[in-house]
Amino acid sequence: MTTALTITIVIVAVLLFLLAFILVRTMIYASQAAASLSVDLPAPETPKLEIDIMEAAKHLSEVVQVKTISHEDPAEDNKELFTLMQKELEILYPRVHQTMHKELAGGFSLIYTWVGKNPELDPVLFTSHQDVVPADPDSLDQWTHPPFSGEIADGFIWGRGTLDIKSQLIAIFEAAEKLIANGYQPERTVILAFGHDEEVVGKGAEAIVANLQEKGIHLAALIDEGGTVLDNCLPGIKGLAATIGVAEKGFLSLKFKVEKEGGHSSTPDRESAIGILSRALVRLESNPFPADIASSRPMFQALAPASSVWMQVAFANLWLFKGLVINRLSKTVETDAALRTTTALTIIHSGVKDNILPGKAEAVVNFRILSGSTIAETCERVRRVINDEKVHFEPISHSAKEPSPVSPSNSASYMQIVAAIGDFFPGTIVAPEIGLGGTDARNYYPICEQVYRFTPVLTQKEDLNRVHGINERLSIDGLHTMIGFFYELIARWSAE
Numbered sequence: 001m002t003t004a005l006t007i008t009i010v011i012v013a014v015l016l017f018l019l020a021f022i023l024v025r026t027m028i029y030a031s032q033a034a035a036s037l038s039v040d041l042p043a044p045e046t047p048k049l050e051i052d053i054m055e056a057a058k059h060l061s062e063v064v065q066v067k068t069i070s071h072e073d074p075a076e077d078n079k080e081l082f083t084l085m086q087k088e089l090e091i092l093y094p095r096v097h098q099t100m101h102k103e104l105a106g107g108f109s110l111i112y113t114w115v116g117k118n119p120e121l122d123p124v125l126f127t128s129h130q131d132v133v134p135a136d137p138d139s140l141d142q143w144t145h146p147p148f149s150g151e152i153a154d155g156f157i158w159g160r161g162t163l164d165i166k167s168q169l170i171a172i173f174e175a176a177e178k179l180i181a182n183g184y185q186p187e188r189t190v191i192l193a194f195g196h197d198e199e200v201v202g203k204g205a206e207a208i209v210a211n212l213q214e215k216g217i218h219l220a221a222l223i224d225e226g227g228t229v230l231d232n233c234l235p236g237i238k239g240l241a242a243t244i245g246v247a248e249k250g251f252l253s254l255k256f257k258v259e260k261e262g263g264h265s266s267t268p269d270r271e272s273a274i275g276i277l278s279r280a281l282v283r284l285e286s287n288p289f290p291a292d293i294a295s296s297r298p299m300f301q302a303l304a305p306a307s308s309v310w311m312q313v314a315f316a317n318l319w320l321f322k323g324l325v326i327n328r329l330s331k332t333v334e335t336d337a338a339l340r341t342t343t344a345l346t347i348i349h350s351g352v353k354d355n356i357l358p359g360k361a362e363a364v365v366n367f368r369i370l371s372g373s374t375i376a377e378t379c380e381r382v383r384r385v386i387n388d389e390k391v392h393f394e395p396i397s398h399s400a401k402e403p404s405p406v407s408p409s410n411s412a413s414y415m416q417i418v419a420a421i422g423d424f425f426p427g428t429i430v431a432p433e434i435g436l437g438g439t440d441a442r443n444y445y446p447i448c449e450q451v452y453r454f455t456p457v458l459t460q461k462e463d464l465n466r467v468h469g470i471n472e473r474l475s476i477d478g479l480h481t482m483i484g485f486f487y488e489l490i491a492r493w494s495a496e
Ligand SMILES: [Zn+2]
Pocket: 129, 164, 165, 198, 225
């Protein structure tokens, strides 16, 4: 045998071995993912739910019409409207108000306690928020129906809060009202809690948690707004895929400041405050944080059965294809944000007149910190990247939040959500995700380890921009499903 032939045989053997190795890993990976799909948890026996859906749609419409807006400037808020909406809830849901003990926390946040038959068991909590974001006055003419009309037309309920997230509030109330009417008694205590300032990262949810902590309550599980059932919205994933938020990224806004003696623009120094600040900002934007696939890997693993063969091969063999996978996922903003701490330049201020050199330039940059990292680490890297002592920065402290802990995606309460998703959205694949935005849920970790974020609504690609955007709306069928889902999940979670 010639040397050349021997070398060829060795190379072919190595390649075949490698190929076999990749295939075996892919098969193991795919079978693990498939095994995690089969959740066989029947719902507990409850009286059949009968909904007058037009009646429920009217209820949602009524609360949409109350402008419980959280403004960036709290002076613009009208808190009396929260009281008004709460009075309406009393009228709409008489049984809830007779059966449950109601309290206020932090001024306008709501807590309802429905005492269970077995006080030894930890309660479960269902939450959502009462406030909404304003509608941009410049785009009002683009709304098919005005943002606070609560119009019911063309099979939809229209307006602010129908997707974020008065729908979840109403669905929880409707479900609880029906369960009570049907004589249901929970084994575990059920708590409903609704913050009033989620949209401005306010103190409402903190006040709710403080109230529960004072009573010595530890929660078995909690569900807040979050992931939805996505219809062909994820790259490389076919069909329906639901995501349940098990954690959320951290939040950090840094305020940057450059101070330099000002002067007349006819005799400028070589460097201006604006120039120095701009250079720092360009460095930040052009040096994104490094990508790390670790925290989103469980999500892609769970999605494997619906993903293309190539995605499966790549994820099963990250030792070989990590670079390729990161490259692919970085191309879409949503998946890119799941891979790294993001950098977003959001505010810049300087200068008042064209012939005056400003003595000060300021900017705000918003970072969403990846699970596993910290505020301190983020600041340290920012300092390194800017590498300029003339640029000062500090966190806007009231809004800074570390990344949340990660709730387990194999707990009984998680599996009950998965089972309920299977009942209402058959054939949907379910995956745990790290939420890219923040919710009130993050406040509950001191009294709960099983914190989940899920909104049982079907999302098409075109709906993604309606949240906080123009023509926010929920289909009447969608509301029907939400009510049914919570009717079932309250029963699932509150049973022994
Ligand atoms: Zn929300």
